[in-house]
Amino acid sequence: MDRMDRLEPMELTPPGDDIAGRADACAAAPLLNCLIREVAQPYPDPDGRRVYRLPGGGRLLRVGGGRRPVGPEVYAAGGWQRVGHTELVKLVAEELRRHTGLSNDELPAEMIDSRVAVAALLAARDRAAVPEDPYVRSEQALVTGHPYHPAPKARGGGPVASWLPYAPEAHARFPLVLLAVREDLVAEEGDTSALDALGQAPPGYRLLPAHPWQLD
Incomplete structure (x- = not known):
């Protein structure tokens, strides 16, 4: 039996609409960076793709892209399967639990909250007028946050309506x-x-x- 066929299968999430897909990609990149840097082990791939072994569960993870990984896939049921953000959060949480021996219920919630925030920001930016001042645009450009933080845009679980009107990433303008x-x-x-x-x-x-x- 091929080594890949012995890997534990996992449930997969189909892609969503445009905003959802963009939010998934933006939120997944820093999460993947953390997983690859802190836990994953490089795995040889005959096609030269970026493949890693996740030691906790023995799964293989494949990603594309460079500094911002894209298109995460796991090897399951005899082939490579795309992983949505929800399942990626579950995968990371399980790997960290096995790696550290500790459970952390707050971190997955923050990962999901960060993705919700990114989706709200992307939708708001699509509706907003882009400022003409290049300095203002640069200050409002940090939509995805730190590239090596598992939940860079988490807002503490508060409702989107409470912070979105003031978010610089949403091109918000308001008087003091x-x-x-x-x-x-x-x-x-x-x-x-x-x-x-x-x-x-x-x-x-x-x-x-x-x-x-x-x-x-």
Whole structure:
């Protein structure tokens, strides 16, 4: 029996629509980078593809691409099968459990939350007007986050509607809220003259700009 035929099979997830597929790819790349760097072992492949053995379960993993791996596949039922993000999360969680001997229920939830955030950002960017300023565009370009973090865009499980209106990656624009703070309670350092141009505070008060998300 061929060594590959003895590998444990796994359930596979079919690809979704365009946003879902793009979100899967964006969320899978950093997750695969972590798995390959921390756990996986290079495995010889006659076709020169990037193949790795996952020591915990003995599965073979194949990916394409370079610094951002794409198209993850596992060898199951006698052939290479595509793996969706949900099953990739399960695979990574199981490998880490076997590798460390510890279970971590929070990490898979963060991986899924990160993918949900990426999907929301991609959908919002498709609807939003792209800013003309190249500096602003560069600051709003970090849609996928750190390439070696298993959940780079996780938002702590909060509802998308609570943070998306303020997300720079979604090309969000919004005014700051101006608070009036008593002068005797203000501590300043450096040049704060730019704050004076924001408006006029009542006598005995200073203006303090605040992010609206902080006030919710």
